[in-house]
Amino acid sequence: MADPDERFDSIVKKLKENNHKLTPQRLAVVKILATSKGHPNVEKIYELIQKDFPTMSLATVYRNVMLLKSLGEVLELGFPDGSNRYDGNKPYSHPHVICVKCKKIIDPDLDTLKDMTAEVADETGFKILMHRLDFFGICQDCI
Amino acid sequence: MADPDERFDSIVKKLKENNHKLTPQRLAVVKILATSKGHPNVEKIYELIQKDFPTMSLATVYRNVMLLKSLGEVLELGFPDGSNRYDGNKPYSHPHVICVKCKKIIDPDLDTLKDMTAEVADETGFKILMHRLDFFGICQDCI
DNA sequence: AATCAATTAAGAATGATTCCTAATTATATT
DNA sequence: AATATAATTAGGAATCATTCTTAATTGATT
Numbered sequence: 514m515a516d517p518d519e520r521f522d523s524i525v526k527k528l529k530e531n532n533h534k535l536t537p538q539r540l541a542v543v544k545i546l547a548t549s550k551g552h553p554n555v556e557k558i559y560e561l562i563q564k565d566f567p568t569m570s571l572a573t574v575y576r577n578v579m580l581l582k583s584l585g586e587v588l589e590l591g592f593p594d595g596s597n598r599y600d601g602n603k604p605y606s607h608p609h610v611i612c613v614k615c616k617k618i619i620d621p622d623l624d625t626l627k628d629m630t631a632e633v634a635d636e637t638g639f640k641i642l643m644h645r646l647d648f649f650g651i652c653q654d655c656i
Numbered sequence: 657m658a659d660p661d662e663r664f665d666s667i668v669k670k671l672k673e674n675n676h677k678l679t680p681q682r683l684a685v686v687k688i689l690a691t692s693k694g695h696p697n698v699e700k701i702y703e704l705i706q707k708d709f710p711t712m713s714l715a716t717v718y719r720n721v722m723l724l725k726s727l728g729e730v731l732e733l734g735f736p737d738g739s740n741r742y743d744g745n746k747p748y749s750h751p752h753v754i755c756v757k758c759k760k761i762i763d764p765d766l767d768t769l770k771d772m773t774a775e776v777a778d779e780t781g782f783k784i785l786m787h788r789l790d791f792f793g794i795c796q797d798c799i
Numbered sequence: 800a801a802t803c804a805a806t807t808a809a810g811a812a813t814g815a816t817t818c819c820t821a822a823t824t825a826t827a828t829t
Numbered sequence: 830a831a832t833a834t835a836a837t838t839a840g841g842a843a844t845c846a847t848t849c850t851t852a853a854t855t856g857a858t859t
Contacts, residue, residue, distance in 0.1 A: 532805095532857095533805085533806095534804090534805055534806065534855080534856050534857070535856075535857090536805090536806060536807075536855075536856070538806085538807075539806085555846085555847090556846095568807090568808065568809090569807090569808085570807065570808045570809060570810095571809095571846095571847090572807085572808075572809080572810090572847085572848075572849085573806085573807060573808075575846095575847065575848070576806085576807090576848090579847095579848095589736060591734060591735070591736050591738065592734070593732065593734050593788070595734065595738065595815095595816090595846085596846090597846090608776075610776055610780050610782055610784075612782065613785065619780055619782075621776050621779050621780055622779065623772060623775060623776065625768055625771065625772055625775065626772070628768065629766060629768055629769070629772070630791065632764075632766060632768065633751075633753055633764050633766065633791050634793075636764050636765065637753050637762055637764055637795070638795070638796040639753055639755065639762075639791065639793040639794060639795050639796070640793050640794045641753075641791050641792070641793040642756065642792055642793045642794070643791075643792050643793075644789070644790060644791045644792065645736070645788065645789070645790045645792075646787070646788070646789045646790075647787060647788045647789075648773065648776050648782065648784050648786075648787045649784070649785055649786050649787065649788075650777075650782040650783050650784040650785045650786075651782060651783045651785070652780070652781070652782050653781040653782070675836095676836085676837095677824080677825050677826070677835090677836055677837065678825075678826095679824075679825070679836090679837065679838075681837085681838075682837085698815090698816090699815095711838090711839065711840090712838090712839085713838065713839045713840060713841095714816090714839095714840095715816085715817075715818085715838085715839075715840080715841095716837080716838060716839075718815095718816065718817070719817090719837085719838085722816095722817095738815085738846090738847090739815095740815095
């Protein structure tokens with residue numbers, strides 16, 4: 514996991530560079546995305562911010578998450594059931610291992626992934642821009 | 657690609673085994689899913705069936721696609737933008753290469769994928785049930 | 800401190816999917 | 830072949846996540 518403080522500063526820097534205002538609500542969203550390990554969804558971010566901003570609108574969370582996504586500072590994890598969760602700590606393509614019971618998400622190290630991407634580019638002639646690799650299974654805690 | 661006729665028969669057999677009625681609408685959905693190469697979405701299936709069944713309800717397409725999915729005879733491909741497309745020809749986890757411009761989908765052969773699944777199981781202790789592997793890029797036709 | 804464009808809150812609108820209900824129909828049985 | 834019945838259908842209503850709208854507010858610049 515990247516250092517949460519560094520990630521926070523890095524995202525704030527990107528926002529400034531692109532002339533986006535640093536509102537308290539926006540910074541609260543950034544903080545949660547930069548620091549949380551659990552890949553929160555929009556609803557979760559909304560809940561967490563409620564404590565500090567009781568009038569916070571859900572639409573504001575959506576707006577800011579989308580902004581950060583468009584700046585490449587947040588990775589959206591779309592799941593088969595249609596739900597979305599977000600990773601602001603490692604905002605680039607990387608594999609996940611997801612427990613279908615407790616919904617835990619782990620980031621495994623897969624050395625062979627780079628080779629595989631090259632293999633795909635070679636076989637299909639595509640210029641590969643990104644990928645999505647998720648393994649679904651049962652974690653040790655859930656037997 | 658598996659033989660479309662065999663896939664059609666195989667799906668029909670599964671439906672019979674599970675005591676589902678073979679309505680004309682249902683069989684039309686099965687036929688399209690078993691034979692189409694282009695990974696159609698629900699809307700596309702609906703359009704294609706309109707010609708033969710002008711009174712066909714969109715809900716009926718959804719119902720039947722979901723039924724086939726629950727029987728393991730159709731693979732649902734959920735995309736980052738929230739859209740879904742379906743594969744009734746190869747209804748098991750397999751990688752895709754998707755052109756972000758023309759939306760073309762190719763099924764590459766990746767020999768190393770089995771090894772990678774074993775690697776993940778070994779590293780995380782998960783019992784891996786399925787996976788999802790999509791590469792996004794630009795195909796040769798779209799330069 | 801004043802200005803102004805960006806941002807916000809709150810609720811309305813949207814769009815994909817699912818649900819509901821009465822009418823229809825595939826299948827098994829006679 | 831006719832009947833019974835449980836599954837399925839059409840069509841529209843309901844749902845739910847997400848996006849849009851509008852007027853009010855606010856961060857950043859001068």
